[in-house]
Amino acid sequence: MVSFHLDDSREVNNVFEKVKEDSKIVLDKNPLYIFYLLLDKIVDEYFPAAYKLEDFIGELVTKNGSQDLIEDVFEVRNQLLKLRRTITPMSELLYRILNSERVNIPKEDHLYFMDIYDHLLRLIEIIDSNREMTNDIRDSYISINSYRMNNIMKTLTVLSSIFIPLTFIASIYGMNFKYIPELSWRWGYYAVLGSMFVIGSLLLAILWKKGWFK
Template sequence: MLRIMAIHKDGTIANDLPLQQLNRPDIQWYWVDFNEPTEEEAMLLERHFHFHPLAIEDCFHLLQRPKLDHYDDVHFFVLHAINPITLDAEEVDLFLGKNFVVTFHLQPSSEIDEAWKRITGQPDLREKGQLYAAYLVMDKLVDQYFPAVYQLEDQLSESESARKSIQALMDDIFEIRAKLLKLRKTILPMRDLLYRILNSERIEGVKEHLAYFTDIYDHLLKLSEMIESNREMTADMRDSYISINSNRMNAIMKTLTVITTIFMPLTFIAGIYGMNFEYMPELKWDWGYFTVLGVMFSIGFGMYVWFRRKGWFD
């Protein structure tokens, strides 16, 4: 579906103009939104707008990393939205020219819908031009990152405070780390993209809208710090789990080693008297069996007391 918004020089909006009339002298700037376009509609990127083939190719080869490319007088942005359920990235492409904005997305985008409504409903925003419309799209996309990050923070807090087994806790931690990695792959490139926009000399009008794009960049800085902080927290919890397991294993091995050490001399004595020789000392002694058992018990008990005093059972 194609949506067209044309802003006249007097500030009024025309929503029903055909593409061929968008370059009329009375049109100040316009916005064309390719919302889940058909194959025929998507071909207009080349047939009508004559965008660079590489930019058009990036629109269909998902999923591109957020980036900014300059093609003569057209600037091409690859932006990412976040699916609120799966936290997967969804690509939104934006073409910015001297008097137009063209957005292209294969999935529905509530962020673009909201930016569209704001431009439509507020005449003062239309006067700020196509660059401000591009800012609104980026701002709405970035604003939707916050609920996803806050949701993971809440999950992390619940997992930390809940009374779960260590294995269940680690399952939650690794799941949260996987989701944080998804968000990190979107937020950090978006932060770098905004940094390029702020320092770009090729995009006309950025200096006049510097405060707006700086605000988005500040949000992305905050988001990236939250992501790294949460990743560090999950790493600390993971390392604590590994340390607990290691200490528990060491304690078990120490106990087994002490028990094995106690039974070594007893096994030696039992082995000696288990040999089938006819002539052995004390072999035919009436009290030999009980004496050997007494000696073995004394050795075992004595070693246990000694190890206990040395703290090997603590």
């Protein structure tokens, strides 16, 4: 068997040491079994990465509406996408090997490669499940922000509804006309303030009754 890789491969080194220590693997098994050991080791190394991303997603749930939450979500989705782009072609290639008439795999070795294929499918399921979780986190983040924005707009609407008629009254008596009957009235100032207070309280009571403050 010949392997080609530009950098040092830990998986290849581990399998090489295992074969070197156990000579029976070389004597009793064919090269296809060594290929199985190498492929199985490579596939198994993807599980820690997938579980690490899964744990990170679990930590994201506790952040709730944190400002950097959405950035972390997109970062982990990007990593999941890269991982899926690596694993999916491997599963497709192994599927073609298992079902190809040109590659003669003995029945006793066929189960070994089916086991690797099952591991690849399991990895794809983990990645897809994690991507769904990131979708839920993203949607929850958007929903929470929308809810907060709606509450802010509701508060501003309530304040505007109360102060609009008060502003209207104040603008009338703020006009620079010389002859305004109430200007010469002794109790005019207090009457205007009282009417503004009554109007504001009445509007506040109406909005409260309609449930705008809930």
